[in-house]
Amino acid sequence: MRIDGGRFLLTGGASLIGSHLAEQLLAAGAGEVVLFDNYSLGSPEVAASLARDRRVRALRGDILRPDQLHDALDGVDGVFALAAFLTLPLSRDPGLGLDVNVRGMHTVLEACRYRGVKKLVFSSSVAVFGDPDEAGVDERSPLRWHGVQPALALYAASKVIGEGLCRLYGERHGIGWIALRYATVYGERQHHRGVNALHIIESYERIRAGLPPVLPDDGSEAHDYIHVADVARANVMAMASEVSGESFVIATGVDTSLNAIADLLLRLTHSDLRPEYRQDAGKVSTTTRPQLGFSAAKAKRLLGWEAQIGLEDGIARLIAWADAARA
Ligand SMILES: NC(=O)c1ccc[n+]([C@@H]2O[C@H](COP(=O)([O-])OP(=O)(O)OC[C@H]3O[C@@H](n4cnc5c(N)ncnc54)[C@H](O)[C@@H]3O)[C@@H](O)[C@H]2O)c1
Numbered sequence: 001m002r003i004d005g006g007r008f009l010l011t012g013g014a015s016l017i018g019s020h021l022a023e024q025l026l027a028a029g030a031g032e033v034v035l036f037d038n039y040s041l042g043s044p045e046v047a048a049s050l051a052r053d054r055r056v057r058a059l060r061g062d063i064l065r066p067d068q069l070h071d072a073l074d075g076v077d078g079v080f081a082l083a084a085f086l087t088l089p090l091s092r093d094p095g096l097g098l099d100v101n102v103r104g105m106h107t108v109l110e111a112c113r114y115r116g117v118k119k120l121v122f123s124s125s126v127a128v129f130g131d132p133d134e135a136g137v138d139e140r141s142p143l144r145w146h147g148v149q150p151a152l153a154l155y156a157a158s159k160v161i162g163e164g165l166c167r168l169y170g171e172r173h174g175i176g177w178i179a180l181r182y183a184t185v186y187g188e189r190q191h192h193r194g195v196n197a198l199h200i201i202e203s204y205e206r207i208r209a210g211l212p213p214v215l216p217d218d219g220s221e222a223h224d225y226i227h228v229a230d231v232a233r234a235n236v237m238a239m240a241s242e243v244s245g246e247s248f249v250i251a252t253g254v255d256t257s258l259n260a261i262a263d264l265l266l267r268l269t270h271s272d273l274r275p276e277y278r279q280d281a282g283k284v285s286t287t288t289r290p291q292l293g294f295s296a297a298k299a300k301r302l303l304g305w306e307a308q309i310g311l312e313d314g315i316a317r318l319i320a321w322a323d324a325a326r327a
Pocket residue numbers: 011012013014015016017018036037038039040041042043061062063064081082083084085086100104123124125126181182183184185186191193194197
C-alpha cells in the first residue's frame with residue numbers, strides 16, 4: 001500500500017509507539033493520520049501536539065464502541081491497531097484490560113470489515129512466546145507459559161487471540177494484515193507501563209535524584225531493548241509492503257542485562273553511584289533469564305527491516321528527552 005497520500009488510523013494513537021509512528025507516517029507523505037484514543041492511558045497533550053500538523057486528526061474514541069470506530073474509519077485505507085493494556089495495566093485491571101485487548105481488537109477488525117479497510121498492522125508482542133527456554137526464538141517458536149506469572153500469561157494470551165482474530169478476518173473477509181511482535185520498546189516519551197522498559201526509566205530517575213539503581217537478583221536478567229523509532233519504522237514498512245498474513249519478530253537480536261543498562265546509565269550521566277541488589281517479591285516480571293535470543297531474520301527477509309538504533313544512542317536520546325521534559 002502506498003503511504004504517500006494514504007489515509008491511516010491509529011487506535012491508541014496517543015501511545016508511545018503511536019506518537020512516533022504518526023511522525024514517521026507524516027514524514028513519508030501520508031495524506032491523513034487519525035489518532036483514535038480514549039486517553040485512558042495515553043495523554044491528550046501528545047495527540048494535541050501531533051495535531052499541529054493539519055493532516056493529523058486527534059479523535060477521542062473507544063475501540064469498545066463500534067459506532068465511534070465506524071465513523072472514524074470513513075475513507076481510511078489502513079489501520080494500525082496499537083490500543084491495548086500492557087502487562088502492568090492489565091495486571092491492575094484484568095477485566096477492562098482483557099476487554100480492550102480481546103473484545104476491542106475484535107471490534108476494530110469488525111469495523112475494518114464493515115468499512116472496507118484494506119490492511120491492518122497489529123501491535124503484537126514477543127510475550128506470545130511466554131518465557132522461552134530455547135536459544136534462537138523465531139516466529140515458529142511455541143508459547144511456553146509454564147511457570148509464567150499470571151499477568152504475563154494473560155497479556156500473552158490476549159496477543160495470541162489478537163493475532164488469531166487477524167488470521168480469521170484475513171481468511172474470511174480478505175482483510176490484509178501483519179502482526180508485529182515487538183521486544184521491549186523504549187525511547188523518547190517513555191511511559192511507566194512497560195515491565196521491562198521500566199528498568200531504564202526508573203533507574204534513570206533514581207540516578208538523577210542521587211539514588212542508586214535498584215536491580216533484582218544479581219542483575220543478570222536480560223531483555224532485547226528496541227528503540228521506538230525502529231518499531232515505528234517496522235510499522236510503516238509492514239503497511240507499505242505487499243506481504244500479508246504473516247507475523248514478525250521485531251527485535252534487535254541483542255540481549256542486554258539489567259547490570260549493563262545500569263552501567264550505561266551511570267556512564268552517560270557521569271555518576272559514580274553503584275547499583276543496589278534487592279528483591280521485591282510482589283513485582284511483576286516477564287523473565288529472569290540472562291539470554292533470550294530473539295531472531296528478526298524473517299522481518300529482514302520479507303520486509304527488508306532491521307533495527308538501526310544501537311542501545312547507547314537510543315538511551316542517550318531517551319535521557320535528552322527526559323531532561324528536556326523536566327526543564
Ligand atoms: N511498549 C512496549 O514495550 C511494547 C512491547 C510489545 C508490544 N507492545 C504493544 O504495542 C502497542 C503500543 O504500546 P505502547 O507502549 O505504545 O502503549 P501505551 O500504553 O503507550 O498506549 C496504549 C494506548 O491505548 C489507548 N487505549 C487504551 N484503551 C483504549 C480504548 N478502549 N480505546 C481507545 N484507545 C485506548 C491508551 O489511552 C493509550 O494511549 C500495544 O498494543 C502494546 O501491547 C508494546
